[in-house]
Amino acid sequence: MAKVLVSDPIDQAGIDILSQVATVDVKIGLTPEQFVQAIPEYDALMIRSGSRITREIIEAGHQLKIIGRAGVGVDNVDVPAATRQGIVVVNSPEGNTIAAAEHAIAMMLALSRYIPDANASVKRGEWDRKTFVGAEVYKKTLGVVGLGKIGSHVATAAKAMGMKLLAYDPFISTERAEQLGCRLVEVDILLQEADYITLHIPKTPETTHLINAEALAKMKPNARIINCARGGIIDEAALAEALKAGKIAGAALDVFEEEPLKESPLRALGKEIILTPHLGASTTEAQVNVAIDVAEQIRDVLLGLPARSAVNIPGLSPDILEELRPYMQLAETLGNLVGQLAGGRVDLLNVKLQGELATNKSQPLVVAALKGLLSQALRERVNYVNASVEAKERGIRIIETRDAAIRDYAGSLHLSAKGSMGEHSVTGALLGDGEIRITNIDEFPINIPPSSHMLFTLHRDMPGIIGKLGSLLGSFNVNIASMQVGRKIVRGDAVMVLSLDDPLPDGILTEITKVAGIRDAYTVTL
Numbered sequence: 001m002a003k004v005l006v007s008d009p010i011d012q013a014g015i016d017i018l019s020q021v022a023t024v025d026v027k028i029g030l031t032p033e034q035f036v037q038a039i040p041e042y043d044a045l046m047i048r049s050g051s052r053i054t055r056e057i058i059e060a061g062h063q064l065k066i067i068g069r070a071g072v073g074v075d076n077v078d079v080p081a082a083t084r085q086g087i088v089v090v091n092s093p094e095g096n097t098i099a100a101a102e103h104a105i106a107m108m109l110a111l112s113r114y115i116p117d118a119n120a121s122v123k124r125g126e127w128d129r130k131t132f133v134g135a136e137v138y139k140k141t142l143g144v145v146g147l148g149k150i151g152s153h154v155a156t157a158a159k160a161m162g163m164k165l166l167a168y169d170p171f172i173s174t175e176r177a178e179q180l181g182c183r184l185v186e187v188d189i190l191l192q193e194a195d196y197i198t199l200h201i202p203k204t205p206e207t208t209h210l211i212n213a214e215a216l217a218k219m220k221p222n223a224r225i226i227n228c229a230r231g232g233i234i235d236e237a238a239l240a241e242a243l244k245a246g247k248i249a250g251a252a253l254d255v256f257e258e259e260p261l262k263e264s265p266l267r268a269l270g271k272e273i274i275l276t277p278h279l280g281a282s283t284t285e286a287q288v289n290v291a292i293d294v295a296e297q298i299r300d301v302l303l304g305l306p307a308r309s310a311v312n313i314p315g316l317s318p319d320i321l322e323e324l325r326p327y328m329q330l331a332e333t334l335g336n337l338v339g340q341l342a343g344g345r346v347d348l349l350n351v352k353l354q355g356e357l358a359t360n361k362s363q364p365l366v367v368a369a370l371k372g373l374l375s376q377a378l379r380e381r382v383n384y385v386n387a388s389v390e391a392k393e394r395g396i397r398i399i400e401t402r403d404a405a406i407r408d409y410a411g412s413l414h415l416s417a418k419g420s421m422g423e424h425s426v427t428g429a430l431l432g433d434g435e436i437r438i439t440n441i442d443e444f445p446i447n448i449p450p451s452s453h454m455l456f457t458l459h460r461d462m463p464g465i466i467g468k469l470g471s472l473l474g475s476f477n478v479n480i481a482s483m484q485v486g487r488k489i490v491r492g493d494a495v496m497v498l499s500l501d502d503p504l505p506d507g508i509l510t511e512i513t514k515v516a517g518i519r520d521a522y523t524v525t526l
């Protein structure tokens with residue numbers, strides 16, 4: 001039975017789903033060293049933001065097939081390392097959207113009315129109504145940085161409270177922003193004009209310290225900033241300075257440069273700052289949503305099915321995959337075949353998607369062809385997750401072309417590869433029942449199903465060759481399952497393709513090329 005390690009608290013609903021297909025161990029608070037020690041025996045890992053999954057941990061995970069993040073942000077996972085290792089990384093892109101958006105709104109209102117400090121003072125036995133005179137958000141301007149799922153929900157709620165909206169998001173259209181009642185502006189305008197700023201962007205090299213001393217200096221003295229996105233988008237030292245000096249009016253932070261928050265000048269500030277311990281996703285509803293969403297994906301991947309929200313297999317959504325599934329096998333087989341014909345060290349792969357395959361949706365077929373091409377070198381180490389990265393690292397150039405013209409088959413795939421044995425090409429298609437047919441080799445028409453052991457020869461089309469080859473194979477006790485000759489003109493060049501019941505013994509290829517008229521011979525194992 002498969003084994004799953006759960007290293008952060010997740011809802012029982014998720015554990016129940018995982019338990020259908022695996023033994024589940026919940027181990028919370030592992031040190032990096034303990035993680036490296038524990039991980040080799042696990043097939044899957046389920047985490048939240050509390051676990052940092054480094055390259056060392058990933059490389060020690062020899063059995064690991066999937067890392068499931070029960071939430072949105074995967075910045076605590078070394079995704080490139082996982083990709084290289086062929087480990088699929090999945091998340092729950094929508095399960096906690098509402099929880100995080102409501103936390104941002106709660107922070108904005110709590111900050112405006114000093115609710116946390118007022119509450120603490122009453123609990124201390126005081127009745128101080130002067131210190132806690134707040135501000136209204138009605139008719140104020142809210143600047144939303146990042147108008148994605150959470151940012152959009154915050155914008156909608158803020159609009160309903162009578163706020164004016166600005167948004168900064170270089171990847172969102174003006175129309176989308178307008179639909180949400182936001183004026184799309186450059187970041188500097190947002191910083192200068194907003195009374196409230198709320199961050200809803202991922203942490204990336206571009207967004208790290210987006211809010212630094214310079215940005216804080218552009219903000220209004222009455223401005224308040226909320227970060228329920230990721231620690232490190234705000235420079236905490238610069239923020240503490242700006243608040244202390246009264247350059248801005250307040251900040252509410254749910255996320256920190258280092259979590260848990262250690263010694264920090266932020267703790268010393270007064271009612272102008274609110275700090276929560278990364279609670280954005282901490283609602284019962286969100287935790288059930290993300291646990292189910294991610295546990296289902298882990299279960300599916302362990303059962304050999306595709307994941308619906310993989311962050312490192314672009315374009316491979318289950319519905320597209322379902323449509324393409326029969327063709328994926330075709331692409332993989334042809335990739336494997338052409339890679340062997342071209343002889344290792346391939347530096348160029350041309351993929352031509354023909355007929356009904358000539359659409360953008362067919363992109364996964366290119367990945368499948370690469371997987372097949374690399375399978376001789378990498379065996380089971382190559383999969384849909386790492387095939388593109390491995391190909392890039394090996395310097396394989398990929399040229400993709402599409403030709404919508406329908407020929408003999410509704411859809412067909414033509415691959416040509418340049419390697420140490422020159423340039424070779426194959427074409428393949430599917431029959432009505434989904435069976436694979438190789439329809440062309442090196443531009444010679446044939447029609448043969450692939451088989452485990454195959455022999456290809458390039459020869460002169462003349463009487464007697466087929467007989468001689470048959471006898472030669474017989475003398476080596478090799479049984480021929482099927483055979484076909486493809487030629488363009490009578491008595492010109494031709495290819496012979498044989499499906500064999502047995503692998504070819506060593507040395508026989510040289511004997512084959514000694515047969516008069518046979519110029520070249522290749523074996524292929526599929």
Ligand SMILES: NC(=O)C1=CN([C@@H]2O[C@H](COP(=O)(O)OP(=O)(O)OC[C@H]3O[C@@H](n4cnc5c(N)ncnc54)[C@H](O)[C@@H]3O)[C@@H](O)[C@H]2O)C=CC1
Pocket residue numbers: 071072073074093096097100145146147148149150151168169170171172200201202203206207228229230254255278279280281282
């Ligand atoms: N505090 C918490 O517990 C939670 C935090 N989060 C965090 O909230 C953030 C937003 O999550 P979602 O809305 O679900 O993501 P999303 O992917 O739907 O939206 C992110 C938006 O940021 C925009 N963006 C990317 N780079 C940008 C840049 N350089 N400048 C401006 N905009 C940029 C994107 O175009 C996108 O519209 C993520 O960092 C996520 O990890 C999410 C859930 C809970």
Ligand SMILES: O=C(O)C(=O)COP(=O)(O)O
Pocket residue numbers: 048049050070071072073074096278279280281282
């Ligand atoms: O989903 C996210 O990005 C979050 O930040 C939520 O984090 P958590 O799962 O509560 O540790």
